[in-house]
Amino acid sequence: MGETAMVDRSRRGTRQGYHHGDPSSDTTVVTTSASEPIVRVSAFRKTYGRTVAVDGIDLEINRGEIFGLIGPDGAGKSSLMKAVAGVLTYDSGRLDVFGTRVDSEQSAETIKDRIGLMPQGLGLNLYADLSVEENVDFFGQIRLVPNDVLQQRKKRLLEMTRLEKFRDRAMKNLSGGMKQKLGLVCCLIHHPQMVVLDEPTTGVDPVSRRDFWSILAQLLREEQITALVSTAYMDEATRFHHAALLFEGKVLARGEPDEIAALVPGRIVQAKAEPQAEAFARLKESFPQSEAVGPWLRVFVDDADDEQATTAVSSRIEKFKPQEMHVAQPDLEDVFIALLRRRGLTDEEPKQDVVEVAKTFGVPTGDSKRLAGIATEKPLAIEAHDLVRTFGDFKAVDRVNFRVQQGEIFGLLGANGAGKTTVIKMLTGLLPPTAGTGRVAAADMHRAGQAIKERIGYMSQAFSLYQDLTVVENIHLYAGIYGLSRRMARERTDWIIEMAGLAGREYELSGSLPMGVRQRLAIGCALVHRPQVLFLDEPTSGVDPIGRRRLWDIIFDLSRNADVAILVTTHYMSEAEHCDHIAMMYAGRVFADASPSELKADLRKESGQLLEVTTDNPLAALDVMESCGFAGVSLFGKRIHLLAPDPIEAEQRVRNALTDDGIHVLSVSEQPLTMEDVFVNRVLALEKADEAKQ
Structure with missing residues (x-):
C-alpha cells in the first residue's frame, strides 16, 4: 500500500517523531505517555487462501479506553477483532492480550473468560426464538455466573439499556437497535475486562446508536472496562480515545482522532x-x-x-x-478520503456530463432553469394523504401526510420500526393501504398500480440484484422486465455502465462487487426505464465513505440535472443534510416536515446551542454535569456535548461545577447542530411524552 501515516502512543512522556522501517518512508509516529497496554499487536497478518485480509498491522490498546477500528467492508477489521478475542487463528506476527501471547488454542482459552465478543450483524450472537430474559440467562449460565450475581447484573444491565420492560419479548421481534443492546448485555453479563464489538451500530437508528455509546461510556466510567469497537461510520470516531483507520488490510493512520485529522493539511x-x-x-x-x-x-x-x-x-x-x-x-471522513486520494488508492471517479445526464432522461437541454433544477413551477411527484396501514392490532403507519416536488431530494427519516419502508411499499403499489390516498407520478396509487410501476424506480433495502448474474445480465434482466427494445436496452446499458463507473467490470458477477459498486449498479437498474420518481430505501447502508459520496453524487445529478424526484431513507444522519426536505417519523407518525436548516433552527430555538466541553478528566466531568441537570449531556471521546439555551450562562455553570469538583476545564466552545442532534432530541421528547401517557 506504500507509506503509512501513524500517530502512536508510548509509555514515555515525550513526543518524538521518527521513521518506521524504510528511512525513506514518510511514516510519522507521535508518542506520549500511556499505561501498560492490554492488547499488543505486532506485524499481524491473516490470509484466506490467496486473499490477504490483514497485512502487517501494529497497534496497542490501553486499559480503560475505547479503541476504534474504522474502515470500509473488507478493510480487515473483523479478522483482527476475532483474533484479539481468541476465536480466529492468524498466519504470522505477534498478538498479546492481558499479557498472554495468543498463539495457540490453549493460550486463547486462557483469555476468553475475560472478554465479551459481539460479532458483526444484528443479533447474530443471540437466539431468535428465546425471549430477552432467556437470552441473558442462557449467556450467564454458559459463562458460569452464579445465579444471585446473574440476577443482580441482569437487572442492572436491562435497566441501563432500557430493555427491562421487554423481558418477555422474543428476540426476533425486537428492532435492530434493541437487538444490538441485548447483544451487548449478553456479552457483558459475566463482567468481562474487555469487550470486542464488531460494527455494533451498523444499521441501527440514531437514538439507539446514542444509547449504545452512552452505555459504553457509563461502563467505562463505573467498571473501567476496555472496549475494542469497529465501525464504518466516520462520525463515530469522536467517540474513541484512540483509533486506527484501516484500508485493504493495512493501517492508514492511527492515534487520537484530532491527531489523525491533523495529518492532512x-x-x-x-x-x-x-x-x-x-x-x-x-x-x-x-x-x-x-x-x-x-x-x-x-x-x-x-x-x-x-x-x-x-x-x-x-x-x-x-x-x-x-x-x-x-x-x-476537515472532519475525519474528509481526512480518510484525502489520504486514499493522495496515495492513489481510490478508483477513478465515474464521470457524467451535465447535458448528457439531462438528455438521457429527456430533459430539454435548452431549458437552463430546468437543467439547473430550479424550475419556476414544479409539479408534485409524490403525495401522501392520511396514509394508514395496520397489521392486525398493530398500526405501522398512522395518518401520514407529505408531498414531494419533481426534482426534489426528499428524506424520510426514522428509527427502526417507524414505518418508513411500509410507507414506500404502499406508495409503490407493493402493499395496499388500510386507509388514506396517495399519488405517484400523477397516478392514483389505488387505481393505477401498473402505471405507477412504469413511472417509478425502486431500490429496496435488501440487495435488489441477482448475485449470480453479471453486471450486464442484471441490467438486461431489468430492461426486459420494463419492456425496453433491444436498441433501447443497449443504450441504457451503456449509460448505466458509465454512470455507475462499471467500465471493465461488465462481466463480473454482481455478488463479487464491493458494496458501494453494487449499490451504484442497483440504482442503475432502477433507472433503466428512465422513471420520473425514484425510491431508495437505505441505499448506503454498509457502504464505505467513498462509495456513499459517489452514490450521493449520482442522486444529486438525477435531481438537479434530470429532474427526477427522489425519496430516500437513511440511518446516516449526516446524509440527511443532502436532502432538500425531510419528514421525520416516529411510531408510524410524521412529527416533523421541513428543510434541514429549518429543523436545526427550530431545535436551537427550543433547546439552545450545542456546547463542547474539554476537560482533564472527562469521565468524572460527565458524572458532575449529569448530576447538575445539564440537558443532552453525552460523551464524545474525551469531550462532552450538551445543549444550552443560554451558552454564556451555561459555560459559567459548567466551569463553576467542574472547578468545585477539582476538574480542570480546558475549553468550552460552541459547535454547529447536526441532524443527529435534531432527530435524537425530538424522538426522546416523543418517547417521554408517550411514557407520561401510560
Missing part, C-alpha cells in the same frame, strides 16, 4: 451558488473532493489556510456569484 469551504449543478461541475474539475450537500457546495482544498481556501474556491466559481462562504477544519 487543508480546509473545507462551504458555499452557495446558482445554478448549483453547473457550479458543482466546475468545482469538481479543480477539486476532486467536492460534494453537493443540500443547497451547499462543500469543497476540500488541499494544503491551504482559511484565506487561501476561500480565494481558491471563489475564483473557480466567480461567475456563479458564490454566497455565504464558510471555512472549517
Whole structure:
C-alpha cells in the first residue's frame, strides 16, 4: 500500500517523531505517555487462501479506553477483532492480550473468560426464538455466573439499556437497535475486562446508536472496562480515545482522532451558488473532493489556510456569484478520503456530463432553469394523504401526510420500526393501504398500480440484484422486465455502465462487487426505464465513505440535472443534510416536515446551542454535569456535548461545577447542530411524552 501515516502512543512522556522501517518512508509516529497496554499487536497478518485480509498491522490498546477500528467492508477489521478475542487463528506476527501471547488454542482459552465478543450483524450472537430474559440467562449460565450475581447484573444491565420492560419479548421481534443492546448485555453479563464489538451500530437508528455509546461510556466510567469497537461510520470516531483507520488490510493512520485529522493539511469551504449543478461541475474539475450537500457546495482544498481556501474556491466559481462562504477544519471522513486520494488508492471517479445526464432522461437541454433544477413551477411527484396501514392490532403507519416536488431530494427519516419502508411499499403499489390516498407520478396509487410501476424506480433495502448474474445480465434482466427494445436496452446499458463507473467490470458477477459498486449498479437498474420518481430505501447502508459520496453524487445529478424526484431513507444522519426536505417519523407518525436548516433552527430555538466541553478528566466531568441537570449531556471521546439555551450562562455553570469538583476545564466552545442532534432530541421528547401517557 506504500507509506503509512501513524500517530502512536508510548509509555514515555515525550513526543518524538521518527521513521518506521524504510528511512525513506514518510511514516510519522507521535508518542506520549500511556499505561501498560492490554492488547499488543505486532506485524499481524491473516490470509484466506490467496486473499490477504490483514497485512502487517501494529497497534496497542490501553486499559480503560475505547479503541476504534474504522474502515470500509473488507478493510480487515473483523479478522483482527476475532483474533484479539481468541476465536480466529492468524498466519504470522505477534498478538498479546492481558499479557498472554495468543498463539495457540490453549493460550486463547486462557483469555476468553475475560472478554465479551459481539460479532458483526444484528443479533447474530443471540437466539431468535428465546425471549430477552432467556437470552441473558442462557449467556450467564454458559459463562458460569452464579445465579444471585446473574440476577443482580441482569437487572442492572436491562435497566441501563432500557430493555427491562421487554423481558418477555422474543428476540426476533425486537428492532435492530434493541437487538444490538441485548447483544451487548449478553456479552457483558459475566463482567468481562474487555469487550470486542464488531460494527455494533451498523444499521441501527440514531437514538439507539446514542444509547449504545452512552452505555459504553457509563461502563467505562463505573467498571473501567476496555472496549475494542469497529465501525464504518466516520462520525463515530469522536467517540474513541484512540483509533486506527484501516484500508485493504493495512493501517492508514492511527492515534487520537484530532491527531489523525491533523495529518492532512487543508480546509473545507462551504458555499452557495446558482445554478448549483453547473457550479458543482466546475468545482469538481479543480477539486476532486467536492460534494453537493443540500443547497451547499462543500469543497476540500488541499494544503491551504482559511484565506487561501476561500480565494481558491471563489475564483473557480466567480461567475456563479458564490454566497455565504464558510471555512472549517476537515472532519475525519474528509481526512480518510484525502489520504486514499493522495496515495492513489481510490478508483477513478465515474464521470457524467451535465447535458448528457439531462438528455438521457429527456430533459430539454435548452431549458437552463430546468437543467439547473430550479424550475419556476414544479409539479408534485409524490403525495401522501392520511396514509394508514395496520397489521392486525398493530398500526405501522398512522395518518401520514407529505408531498414531494419533481426534482426534489426528499428524506424520510426514522428509527427502526417507524414505518418508513411500509410507507414506500404502499406508495409503490407493493402493499395496499388500510386507509388514506396517495399519488405517484400523477397516478392514483389505488387505481393505477401498473402505471405507477412504469413511472417509478425502486431500490429496496435488501440487495435488489441477482448475485449470480453479471453486471450486464442484471441490467438486461431489468430492461426486459420494463419492456425496453433491444436498441433501447443497449443504450441504457451503456449509460448505466458509465454512470455507475462499471467500465471493465461488465462481466463480473454482481455478488463479487464491493458494496458501494453494487449499490451504484442497483440504482442503475432502477433507472433503466428512465422513471420520473425514484425510491431508495437505505441505499448506503454498509457502504464505505467513498462509495456513499459517489452514490450521493449520482442522486444529486438525477435531481438537479434530470429532474427526477427522489425519496430516500437513511440511518446516516449526516446524509440527511443532502436532502432538500425531510419528514421525520416516529411510531408510524410524521412529527416533523421541513428543510434541514429549518429543523436545526427550530431545535436551537427550543433547546439552545450545542456546547463542547474539554476537560482533564472527562469521565468524572460527565458524572458532575449529569448530576447538575445539564440537558443532552453525552460523551464524545474525551469531550462532552450538551445543549444550552443560554451558552454564556451555561459555560459559567459548567466551569463553576467542574472547578468545585477539582476538574480542570480546558475549553468550552460552541459547535454547529447536526441532524443527529435534531432527530435524537425530538424522538426522546416523543418517547417521554408517550411514557407520561401510560
